[in-house]
Amino acid sequence: MDADVIIVGAGPAGLSAAITLRAAGLRVTLLDREAQAGGIPRHCGHYPYGLREYRRLMQGPAYAARLVAQARAAGAEIRTQTNVVALHPGPRLTVTAPGRVAGGVAGGVAELTARAVLLATGARETPRAARLIGGTKPGGILNTGALQGLVYLGGQRPFRRPVILGTELVAFSAILTCRHLGICPVAMVESGPRATARWPAALFPRLVGIPLHLETEVAEITGRDRVDGVVLRHRGTTRRLACDGVVVTGGFRPEAALLAEAHLARDAGTGGPQVDQYGRCSDPAYFAAGNLLRGVETAGACWAEGRAVARAMLRGLAGALPEGSTPLTASGDALRYAVPQRTAPGEGAALAGLQLRVNRPFRGRALVTAGGATLAHAITALPERRIILPLPSGPGPVTLRLEDAP
Amino acid sequence: MTAAHDVAVIGGGVIGCAIARRFTLDGAQVVLLEKAADILDGASKGNSAILHTGFDAPPGSLEARCIAEGYAEYLAIHARLGLPLIRAGALVIAWTEAEEALLPALMDQARANGVDDVEPLGAAATRALEPALAPGVRASFRVPREYLIDPWSAPLAYLLQAVANGAVVRRGCAVTGGAHDGTAWQLATTTGPVRARLVINAAGNHGDTLDRLLLGEQHFTIRPRKGQFVVYDKPAAALAGHILLPVPNAVTKGIVVCRTAWGNLLVGPTAEDQDDRDTATLVPATLQALQRRGEEILPALAGHEVTAIYAGLRPATEFKDYQIRAHRGGSYITVGGIRSTGLSSALGTARHVAALAALGTTARPAPVWPGVPNISEAAPRDWQCAGHGGIVCQCEMVTQREVRAALDGPLGARSLAGLKRRTRVTMGRCQGFYCTAALARLTEGRFDLAMAEAPDGR
Ligand SMILES: Cc1cc2nc3c(=O)[nH]c(=O)nc-3n(C[C@H](O)[C@H](O)[C@H](O)COP(=O)(O)OP(=O)(O)OC[C@H]3O[C@@H](n4cnc5c(N)ncnc54)[C@H](O)[C@@H]3O)c2cc1C
Ligand SMILES: Cc1cc2nc3c(=O)[nH]c(=O)nc-3n(C[C@H](O)[C@H](O)[C@H](O)COP(=O)(O)OP(=O)(O)OC[C@H]3O[C@@H](n4cnc5c(N)ncnc54)[C@H](O)[C@@H]3O)c2cc1C
Numbered sequence: 135m136d137a138d139v140i141i142v143g144a145g146p147a148g149l150s151a152a153i154t155l156r157a158a159g160l161r162v163t164l165l166d167r168e169a170q171a172g173g174i175p176r177h178c179g180h181y182p183y184g185l186r187e188y189r190r191l192m193q194g195p196a197y198a199a200r201l202v203a204q205a206r207a208a209g210a211e212i213r214t215q216t217n218v219v220a221l222h223p224g225p226r227l228t229v230t231a232p233g234r235v236a237g238g239v240a241g242g243v244a245e246l247t248a249r250a251v252l253l254a255t256g257a258r259e260t261p262r263a264a265r266l267i268g269g270t271k272p273g274g275i276l277n278t279g280a281l282q283g284l285v286y287l288g289g290q291r292p293f294r295r296p297v298i299l300g301t302e303l304v305a306f307s308a309i310l311t312c313r314h315l316g317i318c319p320v321a322m323v324e325s326g327p328r329a330t331a332r333w334p335a336a337l338f339p340r341l342v343g344i345p346l347h348l349e350t351e352v353a354e355i356t357g358r359d360r361v362d363g364v365v366l367r368h369r370g371t372t373r374r375l376a377c378d379g380v381v382v383t384g385g386f387r388p389e390a391a392l393l394a395e396a397h398l399a400r401d402a403g404t405g406g407p408q409v410d411q412y413g414r415c416s417d418p419a420y421f422a423a424g425n426l427l428r429g430v431e432t433a434g435a436c437w438a439e440g441r442a443v444a445r446a447m448l449r450g451l452a453g454a455l456p457e458g459s460t461p462l463t464a465s466g467d468a469l470r471y472a473v474p475q476r477t478a479p480g481e482g483a484a485l486a487g488l489q490l491r492v493n494r495p496f497r498g499r500a501l502v503t504a505g506g507a508t509l510a511h512a513i514t515a516l517p518e519r520r521i522i523l524p525l526p527s528g529p530g531p532v533t534l535r536l537e538d539a540p
Numbered sequence: 541m542t543a544a545h546d547v548a549v550i551g552g553g554v555i556g557c558a559i560a561r562r563f564t565l566d567g568a569q570v571v572l573l574e575k576a577a578d579i580l581d582g583a584s585k586g587n588s589a590i591l592h593t594g595f596d597a598p599p600g601s602l603e604a605r606c607i608a609e610g611y612a613e614y615l616a617i618h619a620r621l622g623l624p625l626i627r628a629g630a631l632v633i634a635w636t637e638a639e640e641a642l643l644p645a646l647m648d649q650a651r652a653n654g655v656d657d658v659e660p661l662g663a664a665a666t667r668a669l670e671p672a673l674a675p676g677v678r679a680s681f682r683v684p685r686e687y688l689i690d691p692w693s694a695p696l697a698y699l700l701q702a703v704a705n706g707a708v709v710r711r712g713c714a715v716t717g718g719a720h721d722g723t724a725w726q727l728a729t730t731t732g733p734v735r736a737r738l739v740i741n742a743a744g745n746h747g748d749t750l751d752r753l754l755l756g757e758q759h760f761t762i763r764p765r766k767g768q769f770v771v772y773d774k775p776a777a778a779l780a781g782h783i784l785l786p787v788p789n790a791v792t793k794g795i796v797v798c799r800t801a802w803g804n805l806l807v808g809p810t811a812e813d814q815d816d817r818d819t820a821t822l823v824p825a826t827l828q829a830l831q832r833r834g835e836e837i838l839p840a841l842a843g844h845e846v847t848a849i850y851a852g853l854r855p856a857t858e859f860k861d862y863q864i865r866a867h868r869g870g871s872y873i874t875v876g877g878i879r880s881t882g883l884s885s886a887l888g889t890a891r892h893v894a895a896l897a898a899l900g901t902t903a904r905p906a907p908v909w910p911g912v913p914n915i916s917e918a919a920p921r922d923w924q925c926a927g928h929g930g931i932v933c934q935c936e937m938v939t940q941r942e943v944r945a946a947l948d949g950p951l952g953a954r955s956l957a958g959l960k961r962r963t964r965v966t967m968g969r970c971q972g973f974y975c976t977a978a979l980a981r982l983t984e985g986r987f988d989l990a991m992a993e994a995p996d997g998r
Contacts, residue, residue: 167931167934168974169930177977215930215931217923217931217934217937219923219937230923230924230928230931231930232927232928232929232930232940233926233927242923242924242925242926242927242928243923243924258970258973258974259973261969261970261971261972261973262971263771263846263847263848263849263971264845264846264847264969264971266770266822266824266827266828266846266849267822267824268821268822268823268824268827269821269822270819270820270821270822271822271850273956273989273991276972276976277970277971277972277973279973279974280972280973280974280976280977283974283976283977283978284976284977284980284991284992287977288977288980288981288992289994289995290977290980290991290992290993290994290995291992291993291994291995292980292991292992292993315995316995353824354821358818358819359955359989360989389970391935391969394773394774394775395775402843405845
């Protein structure tokens with residue numbers, strides 16, 4: 135046994151879980167494939183981070199460094215540049231690392247075992263290819279995450295006048311990131327009728343003088359070696375806009391490649407693992423927390439979730455977690471997903487509630503039924519906006535139904 | 541006056557690379573000239589990666605002969621060069637009564653092409669072999685020796701072997717003119733003059749214009765035929781063991797569904813004639829239609845994640861067969877119109893060209909056989925071996941050691957596109973979300989066009 139608990143992913147969720155588990159005296163090992171622990175905030179050289187955790191406004195790198203230091207001080211072992219490549223029953227993990235892995239078997243590959251495993255591998259944005267955006271394939275088409283890595287970790291500028299695609303919160307991170315190195319976005323493009331992020335973030339591009347094109351799509355990207363422009367389509371008419379890059383933002387999806395070949399049940403809606411309200415996977419030795427459960431929450435929410443799931447793991451390791459979950463029955467054609475996908479009896483849920491997203495602009499009600507009682511919640515939401523409803527704690531199956539307003 | 545090479549090959553596509561190798565092994569002193577920053581930047585950058593037996597080629601054609609010879613040589617040398625061979629086999633599937641009626645003739649054609657192990661299958665037998673196929677299958681036949689290969693490592697390995705045995709490669713070198721002075725060709729290029737006794741035009745989609753430039757005449761006209769593809773993430777590869785082919789028509793082999801050497805699944809290509817010789821534009825509506833077609837063939841494909849989209853341009857002409865001709869007393873050979881089978885035929889095409897040239901050189905007695913690193917899923921990968929230096933590209937599991945090796949050496953990558961083709965960096969599901977920054981650092985100062993610049997001009 136290499137540790138009591140192995141945590142895959144040292145972002146906010148994995149780190150807060152490690153701190154919580156160490157406080158209970160467990161032996162904890164965190165594995166992260168990057169050279170530095172800290173997760174996404176490592177390269178978010180902007181605010182706001184840390185409010186919930188440290189009651190102060192911090193930039194991502196300082197926040198990540200503080201969380202990592204806290205986990206180390208608590209006695210968690212952190213192994214970086216250690217890539218988990220397979221999950222097995224046991225629980226047992228296959229990993230690879232540059233040198234010889236402690237406890238390693240052969241070559242660059244080793245197997246690690248623990249009493250329980252927490253998966254906290256986070257989420258990433260949807261790239262250009264998966265969105266089937268047309269045109270050529272020149273250099274200079276990046277997600278926000280890649281842009282941030284270049285700008286904040288490398289001090290490098292991939293372009294000077296990009297177009298920014300999307301208006302989720304992360305698109306505003308993209309603007310901040312650009313401005314950090316004097317990159318001047320020429321436009322922000324949103325296919326919907328409104329910016330996805332709420333006011334006042336949505337006001338921000340206007341404040342800094344970036345034109346926002348609503349109900350507009352990028353019909354084509356042009357350029358051979360480097361992007362030289364985009365063709366924008368707005369209500370059936372197209373026009374060319376010169377630019378030298380495209381930042382493809384948002385459309386977060388769990389980084390769940392590990393699940394593809396694992397024995398754990400996966401949810402087609404989120405792309406992440408199926409969990410109950412304790413963050414417990416279909417193999418009860420595995421738990422999951424953070425953005426792996428769904429794209430995307432703030433770092434603070436992932437941090438809180440990591441802590442809460444860690445407490446549930448402590449109960450689980452003590453044999454005090456109720457068994458026998460039932461699937462949540464969810465319906466309504468506007469529903470993209472609902473987390474958790476299963477509910478077990480018992481009190482003290484780890485997840486913040488019933489978390490959903492819609493797949494189109496929605497106005498109507500969510501009906502949550504449990505133990506014979508139905509609660510109706512009025513909802514108005516755009517896709518990618520978070521919706522959290524109270525999760526009934528009563529025993530028995532839970533049903534969720536979305537109903538459009540007449 | 542610069543000393544003359546025996547042979548100047550114009551074009552670093554799969555055909556040019558194979559020709560450079562053949563002439564070098566045959567004992568000639570070869571220079572290969574490629575206008576792009578790196579090799580494989582034309583038709584050879586986007587194909588279906590199938591090693592064809594030639595079962596559906598026109599019997600008796602030059603194409604059929606080159607494919608058969610190319611296929612045989614690939615099988616003979618791939619292991620020595622470290623190249624993968626995925627013995628998938630193909631199924632030619634009839635979905636309608638009309639298509640079913642065509643199967644016997646296609647099987648006869650296969651036998652006429654020397655592919656005599658084709659095997660007819662009924663609907664049930666077809667679906668037993670490929671359980672994920674849609675229920676509408678009427679019948680099929682199996683071509684057991686249609687295989688999958690790595691379309692970039694193969695030509696790279698051919699050219700690397702040429703270089704290891706004395707050939708010279710000039711990249712970023714466009715041929716802009718030239719004349720024969722009675723003893724040799726004097727070519728004008730963007731990187732200075734090149735002299736050679738034999739010039740080989742392997743310029744792909746520019747073959748006709750290059751002939752016009754150097755010979756003042758052309759014998760065919762290129763009309764590029766675009767093929768678009770959708771690539772699915774690795775879990776989708778489990779849906780198809782065989783290469784799933786439709787019944788071909790006169791214009792195209794049709795939409796194929798097959799695995800790749802890297803463990804993905806691809807659907808494509810389309811066949812769209814166009815004038816532009818360099819730009820293969822991706823069209824969302826077409827890509828969506830490909831996805832729908834893929835899901836008609838394999839219903840379980842719905843919901844699988846798309847990792848990449850790409851398009852290639854076939855060097856098609858008004859003729860169906862290859863256009864290989866010697867000119868100017870045999871001092872110039874055009875190798876044109878290698879439309880849709882060049883990856884399979886390259887080694888055979890090179891043999892045909894060498895025979896046509898009849899240089900009379902003596903074969904190199906003990907040629908060097910440098911291998912290329914394995915990047916296919918068919919053999920152990922570098923990350924499974926100790927001391928790899930860490931993973932750079934998390935999705936494709938590309939190691940730091942692999943990236944460094946691909947940047948170094950006689951044919952080191954000169955562009956991000958070239959590095960991708962050698963290692964697969966950024967070609968997985970995240971398309972660079974995680975590794976772009978690390979890659980920009982590792983490749984600093986290596987590319988003609990850097991991935992990013994330091995604002996302070998560092
Ligand atoms: C561009 C951008 C800007 C943002 N700005 C803000 C902001 O201003 N404020 C805010 O609150 N939130 C912001 N967020 C969101 C916030 O960063 C995330 O919600 C948070 O980091 C999620 O934490 P996590 O622990 O779930 O995952 P992550 O932070 O993604 O951490 C996951 C970790 O798992 C590791 N990992 C993944 N797979 C493996 C594997 N197979 N083996 C080993 N390790 C693995 C990764 O290396 C990574 O370190 C932003 C996100 C992005 C992308
Ligand atoms: C969609 C599609 C699917 C295909 N599928 C398959 C398949 O599954 N199996 C198979 O066997 N084949 C397949 N093919 C066919 C195969 O890819 C082609 O036959 C092959 O790539 C042609 O190679 P080439 O070397 O003739 O041309 P190219 O690869 O185009 O090489 C020509 C090179 O010459 C260079 N050049 C041009 N002009 C000059 C100049 N003036 N000076 C210097 N350099 C110059 C160009 O930059 C280019 O690199 C497919 C093709 C396509 C497009």
